[in-house]
Amino acid sequence: MFSFILKRFAQAIPVLLIVITGAFFLVRLAPGDPFSAEKALPPEVVKSLKQHYHMDQPLYVQYLKYLQGLLRGDFGPSFKYPGYSVTEIIGAGMPVTFELGFYALLIALVLGIGSGVIAALKPNTLQDYIPMSLAMTGICLPSYVLGPLLVLIFGIWLEWVPVSGWGYIPGDKILPSMTLGLVFAAYISRLARGGMLEILNQDFIRTAKAKGVSKPMIVVRHALRGGLQPVVSFLGPAIAGLLGGSFVIETIFQIPGLGRYYVQAAFNRDYTLILGMTVFFATLIILFNLLADIMLVWLNPKLHRSAK
Amino acid sequence: MQRTGENPTIENAVSQAAPESGTSLWQDAWLRLASNKLAMTGLCILVIIGLIAVLTPWIAPYSYSDQNLELGAIPPSASHWLGTDTFGRDLLTRIMYGSRISLMVGLLATAVALTIGVFWGTVSGYLGGRADAVMMRSVDILYALPFTIFIILLMVVFGRNLFLLFLAIGAIEWLTMARIVRGEVLSIRQQEYIEAAIAMGLSKPRIIFRHVLPNILGVVIVYTTLTIPNVILLESFLSFLGLGVQPPQSSWGLLISSGVETMEEYPWLLFFPAAILSATLFALNFLGDGLRDALDPRAYRD
Numbered sequence: 001m002f003s004f005i006l007k008r009f010a011q012a013i014p015v016l017l018i019v020i021t022g023a024f025f026l027v028r029l030a031p032g033d034p035f036s037a038e039k040a041l042p043p044e045v046v047k048s049l050k051q052h053y054h055m056d057q058p059l060y061v062q063y064l065k066y067l068q069g070l071l072r073g074d075f076g077p078s079f080k081y082p083g084y085s086v087t088e089i090i091g092a093g094m095p096v097t098f099e100l101g102f103y104a105l106l107i108a109l110v111l112g113i114g115s116g117v118i119a120a121l122k123p124n125t126l127q128d129y130i131p132m133s134l135a136m137t138g139i140c141l142p143s144y145v146l147g148p149l150l151v152l153i154f155g156i157w158l159e160w161v162p163v164s165g166w167g168y169i170p171g172d173k174i175l176p177s178m179t180l181g182l183v184f185a186a187y188i189s190r191l192a193r194g195g196m197l198e199i200l201n202q203d204f205i206r207t208a209k210a211k212g213v214s215k216p217m218i219v220v221r222h223a224l225r226g227g228l229q230p231v232v233s234f235l236g237p238a239i240a241g242l243l244g245g246s247f248v249i250e251t252i253f254q255i256p257g258l259g260r261y262y263v264q265a266a267f268n269r270d271y272t273l274i275l276g277m278t279v280f281f282a283t284l285i286i287l288f289n290l291l292a293d294i295m296l297v298w299l300n301p302k303l304h305r306s307a308k
Numbered sequence: 309m310q311r312t313g314e315n316p317t318i319e320n321a322v323s324q325a326a327p328e329s330g331t332s333l334w335q336d337a338w339l340r341l342a343s344n345k346l347a348m349t350g351l352c353i354l355v356i357i358g359l360i361a362v363l364t365p366w367i368a369p370y371s372y373s374d375q376n377l378e379l380g381a382i383p384p385s386a387s388h389w390l391g392t393d394t395f396g397r398d399l400l401t402r403i404m405y406g407s408r409i410s411l412m413v414g415l416l417a418t419a420v421a422l423t424i425g426v427f428w429g430t431v432s433g434y435l436g437g438r439a440d441a442v443m444m445r446s447v448d449i450l451y452a453l454p455f456t457i458f459i460i461l462l463m464v465v466f467g468r469n470l471f472l473l474f475l476a477i478g479a480i481e482w483l484t485m486a487r488i489v490r491g492e493v494l495s496i497r498q499q500e501y502i503e504a505a506i507a508m509g510l511s512k513p514r515i516i517f518r519h520v521l522p523n524i525l526g527v528v529i530v531y532t533t534l535t536i537p538n539v540i541l542l543e544s545f546l547s548f549l550g551l552g553v554q555p556p557q558s559s560w561g562l563l564i565s566s567g568v569e570t571m572e573e574y575p576w577l578l579f580f581p582a583a584i585l586s587a588t589l590f591a592l593n594f595l596g597d598g599l600r601d602a603l604d605p606r607a608y609r610d
């Protein structure tokens with residue numbers, strides 16, 4: 001197990017390097033530099049600005065300097081928010097986005113696994129059709145449709161919950177977390193149902209039934225571990241999806257998190273901020289994929305043997 | 309017309325052996341698909357939406373960019389069936405033009421993904437050995453890259469270019485296709501008819517094109533149908549954030565995004581584009597599931 005974890009970490013490093021290198025050169029290759037958008041700065045000012053950001057040096061020196069900075073956790077300065085470093089901006093947005101992502105993931109797992117398992121227990125009955133139709137609806141209603149609809153219904157017409165913000169008024173965290181969580185609950189529910197159906201048909205479950213083990217016990221003790229494997233392998237992509245979803249949710253609900261900063265940086269063409277956040281997101285996603293992989297092997301020892 | 313596929317008794321099995329009365333794999337699959345009501349409904353919806361999108365320039369009631377501020381945001385009425393937006397543009401027309409772009413992105417990007425994925429998967433699966441290991445390892449590495457973020461980066465760096473959008477989205481979606489095709493090719497390669505073809509001295513490209521590809525077509529069709537909704541979602545996601553299609557052009561994502569801004573006063577500007585997007589996604593998903601059940605009996609278990 002330990003050597004497997006080490007091996008996966010070793011594999012993740014080149015991927016991360018590819019991402020950083022790709023992002024860096026892509027941003028530097030962009031037509032026009034960040035100062036060309038400004039209204040006619042005097043040439044001396046541009047020159048000193050470039051000097052300040054080391055942009056007068058050859059590209060490979062800048063690249064190495066950037067890598068060096070990353071190792072120290074320094075993403076460089078932001079072009080458009082003078083006085084702030086990219087690291088500070090990420091630090092400010094991170095707790096908000098993580099909290100949102102955590103609630104959403106919790107909602108997604110509880111609702112998704114719950115409904116998926118319930119559906120798998122009695123396939124092709126009403127108990128299966130109702131949660132699965134809901135799940136299909138969830139998949140066909142992307143967060144940028146579901147979010148505004150929920151706001152309109154529960155926020156504006158019924159006035160049950162606040163419609164924007166994060167931690168300003170009590171209850172304003174409900175809608176964004178629900179919106180982000182529900183979409184993933186739909187996917188997880190389908191995966192959990194599929195995985196559970198497969199496991200519940202296996203011989204060892206029949207043996208357990210024959211031994212007289214109670215139904216809840218069979219599900220909890222015997223079936224869940226195998227049946228939830230598809231859900232676990234979805235967790236890596238799901239985290240990536242949650243980050244992507246947070247772009248939309250944070251824009252709709254005006255939440256000051258990473259996603260909103262990223263989208264605004266994209267609009268402002270704040271190249272250093274975009275670059276820094278891309279690298280940061282990529283690291284996160286690669287890390288979570290890795291964790292999902294490790295968890296998968298832990299759940300299924302068969303994979304472990306073949307991984308060696 | 310062919311009833312043999314529905315009731316496989318022994319007599320039918322015998323008659324199927326005779327070439328003139330047998331149902332081919334495709335006829336059989338079609339019969340199974342035709343009996344799936346959800347999938348057929350999906351197919352009908354898609355055909356209607358597709359036809360409307362193709363015919364839009366001739367049948368659209370108004371021009372998609374003509375503004376008429378006096379008409380600003382009127383609710384659905386006899387002259388404007390779905391109402392008008394805040395600039396007085398006819399919403400039905402804008403949705404129709406939007407579907408052209410959304411569907412075009414969906415189809416073209418899927419075509420890019422299909423081409424690369426099938427090529428990569430077939431070659432990798434058929435060659436096997438070291439070539440397979442290298443080609444699949446590279447797919448694994450690309451899988452780990454955060455592509456959504458990269459697309460946003462691309463859009464920022466190179467501007468909001470539709471052509472680039474096709475390429476970028478296609479470049480993500482081919483990975484799963486390559487994996488699925490490879491798995492399929494691996495199992496087909498073990499079949500006796502491939503061995504026979506090798507023994508007959510056929511060249512590799514000939515075997516791949518004549519004997520392998522036709523046999524993975526089913527899986528490819530199914531997965532293609534399930535890729536299109538992903539691509540449409542991705543495009544509307546980008547357009548929603550303002551990083552995709554730019555006004556005065558329209559796409560579903562863009563219409564939803566401007567609908568959200570005014571949903572309190574003019575909810576129909578959000579409802580109609582959202583409804584058409586969801587209907588399309590529903591239709592594609594149901595058709596894809598139906599096709600999977602029809603073409604891949606192994607997956608049809610529960």
